[in-house]
Amino acid sequence: MNALPSAASFGAALQAAREAAGSQDYPAGTLYVVATPIGNRADITLRALHVLQIVDAIACEDTRHTQQLLRALGIERSPAQLIAVHQHNESGAAQAVVERLLRGERVAYVSDAGTPGVSDPGARLVDAARAAGLRTLPLPGASSVTTLVSAAGLRADGPQASAFVFAGFAPAKAAERAAFVQGLAAEPRAIVLLEAPHRIEALAQSLAAAGDRLLTIGRELTKQFEDIATVPAHAFAGWLAESPQRRRGEFALVLHPLPATAAGDGAVDASAQRTLRLLLAELPTKSAVRLAAEISGAPRNALYALALQWREDADDDGA
Structure with missing residues (x-):
């Protein structure tokens, strides 16, 4: 794999982003959840490039890391336009972002890498925006x-x-x-x-x-x-x-x-299946599987797979 592209490499990409995404609607008072590359900067999407240029502010897990990424992408934003929203301050910082959104600003949120809210900060911020009746617009990308x-x-x-x-x-x-x-x-x-x-x-x-x-x-x-x-x-x-x-x-x-042989019905005899069905009628799946395994001696993995299959079959029948 080649070395990471430089800021100069993204000049054409920024122009392409404006041409490809610029005609779309980007409503005010909206939180834009933007996925960023997990390693190779060339994985940034054209829509992400465009949004990171037009928003009023960028909330980010680490302002220094995000500033470095933006500069590498050829995007210049002032430090005042970057808001720290990380795992240690997310609840409080989310309210500051919500206030900006209520004033009609567009705010993007990025984590250090990948898709925000997936083992990264962002979920509390999105929840705060939703609770305030504000729109969240996700921009999919690297994960x-x-x-x-x-x-x-x-x-x-x-x-x-x-x-x-x-x-x-x-x-x-x-x-x-x-x-x-x-x-x-x-x-x-x-x-x-x-x-x-x-x-x-x-x-x-x-x-x-x-x-x-x-x-x-x-x-x-x-x-x-x-x-x-x-x-x-x-x-x-x-x-x-x-x-x-x-x-x-x-x-x-x-x-x-x-493997199917380890998770199929064949590992669970009729008596164990009957025990499992009775327990599932009264208990959550995991508790029912645990007790059925203790009572019958059947493999817990096979019982759990069987319970999931029964639930899927029931869902299909009810559809």
Whole structure:
């Protein structure tokens, strides 16, 4: 992958953005939620380039980081036009943004990378705007979640194959992280996780409990030293240990779906199925599955998959 483009490289892109997006309507008093590149600046969209030029202010997770990105894109905004809205001040800062919106200003929100509100700040700001009766206009773009899912090669051989669960970051404390990963074992669908480099080895040790279940690793996605690999979950720690470079950078992970043979009806006999149906009538799915597994001895993963399938069948029948 080539080096990142410079500010001069975006001159034509800024002109193209004005031509492609300039004729669209950009209402006043609107919060624009703008996805930004997760690594390669060339992944910025034309509409994002245009909006970042025309809004009255840009709320951002880190004003210094955003100023650097804007300058790299060839966009000049004064420091007074940048508003810090991050995880430590989001609730209070959101009200200041709402006041601007109520005055008829256009305000964009960007996180440090990717799509705001997806394991990044932004959700509280959007909620505050909604509560004030204001419009939020999302500008889709880069996301490490969908980027890695698209490259994971998840099989399409079952009703849950194309579905995935976004679990985000695992807890930092060892006991909580182990319980978190253990809870994932009951989920038959693919699971997307994010992790920082200083905690990736600890997560790898915890994920070893998933055994032969496939794990796709995305490291430094879209960047110059991007690395994508698929290994059994138990081999992840060994994969990391093969090179110091592999323990650097930001990570996205996809734990693949359970194989159909591990999640199908065949692993659950008629008695266990009857127990599960009775419990599902009275309890939430997870509680019903846990008790059914304890009573019948059937695999919890298979019971959970069966419960999800029954729920989907019921939804289809009611449609």
